[in-house]
Amino acid sequence: MRRLLLISSLLLAAPALADSPLRALIAEAETGPAAIFQNDGRYGPTGTEYSAQDLNQTATLYRTWRVAVEARLGARHGLILLYAPFEVSTRATLTRDLDFRGTLFASGSVVDHRYLFDGYRASYLFRLLDGERFQWDVGASVQIRNALVGLSGADGTRHAQESDIGVVGAFKTRLRYTLPSRVWAGLEADALSTFGLVGNTTGGIYDLALTLGVPLDTRGEVNAYARLRWLGGGADVARRDIYNWANFGFALVGVQADLVSLFAHRPANP
Numbered sequence: 001m002r003r004l005l006l007i008s009s010l011l012l013a014a015p016a017l018a019d020s021p022l023r024a025l026i027a028e029a030e031t032g033p034a035a036i037f038q039n040d041g042r043y044g045p046t047g048t049e050y051s052a053q054d055l056n057q058t059a060t061l062y063r064t065w066r067v068a069v070e071a072r073l074g075a076r077h078g079l080i081l082l083y084a085p086f087e088v089s090t091r092a093t094l095t096r097d098l099d100f101r102g103t104l105f106a107s108g109s110v111v112d113h114r115y116l117f118d119g120y121r122a123s124y125l126f127r128l129l130d131g132e133r134f135q136w137d138v139g140a141s142v143q144i145r146n147a148l149v150g151l152s153g154a155d156g157t158r159h160a161q162e163s164d165i166g167v168v169g170a171f172k173t174r175l176r177y178t179l180p181s182r183v184w185a186g187l188e189a190d191a192l193s194t195f196g197l198v199g200n201t202t203g204g205i206y207d208l209a210l211t212l213g214v215p216l217d218t219r220g221e222v223n224a225y226a227r228l229r230w231l232g233g234g235a236d237v238a239r240r241d242i243y244n245w246a247n248f249g250f251a252l253v254g255v256q257a258d259l260v261s262l263f264a265h266r267p268a269n270p
Contacts, residue, residue, distance in 0.1 A: 030254025
């Protein structure tokens with residue numbers, strides 16, 4: 001329903017885009033499986049450190065999706081809004097005692113684990129190079145993260161969770177090379193580390209994507225693409241007794257369309 005509302009709002013606004021000062025308004029959606037390579041956590045002053053393997057997170061793949069809108073303002077400036085949800089729920093039998101925020105889950109007990117990490121990201125890009133074949137943008141991102149980690153006994157007798165809404169900044173860069181056939185390849189990266197310089201918190205974030213795109217029309221207004229993504233990061237926050245570090249891999253397919261160009265070239269009604 002959330003995706004349908006977003007698409008509907010874009011379509012309702014699109015007829016006015018041809019008359020706007022925007023150079024392009026690129027809507028993008030992607031989906032595909034994700035694998036959890038690492039997801040280590042520890043919560044609470046007496047908390048037990050555990051891994052993704054302890055909670056069966058590495059046993060299967062998970063369906064994921066993202067949507068984004070990029071406004072190109074003239075030849076040099078770009079603004080991007082991104083929504084990237086990620087949620088995983090698993091069931092496991094513990095092989096050792098696990099203390100989560102002061103609640104003890106005994107070895108041998110069956111537990112349900114929920115991991116939620118939704119991202120709402122805004123980015124600004126400045127185009128340093130704008131050649132016929134090669135483009136290079138640099139800029140920065142600000143992400144609001146909505147995170148929740150919960151552990152419950154399958155019998156309903158115990159439950160504990162940690163939740164947090166925070167703001168994370170990152171540097172951003174994007175490169176794109178287009179072949180004469182109009183097939184294109186891209187590299188995009190958001191990354192930042194605190195290097196332990198921010199209070200007593202050590203953390204980082206990285207979101208790296210390799211993309212191969214194919215135009216679906218002669219003007220390149222609509223493109224299909226395949227994408228490999230590596231998303232990771234985490235934090236060690238001593239004042240809140242929180243530790244989490246994770247690495248995820250994604251294999252995605254998607255489509256992007258320039259709404260400005262599409263509606264500028266739409267035939268007028270007779």
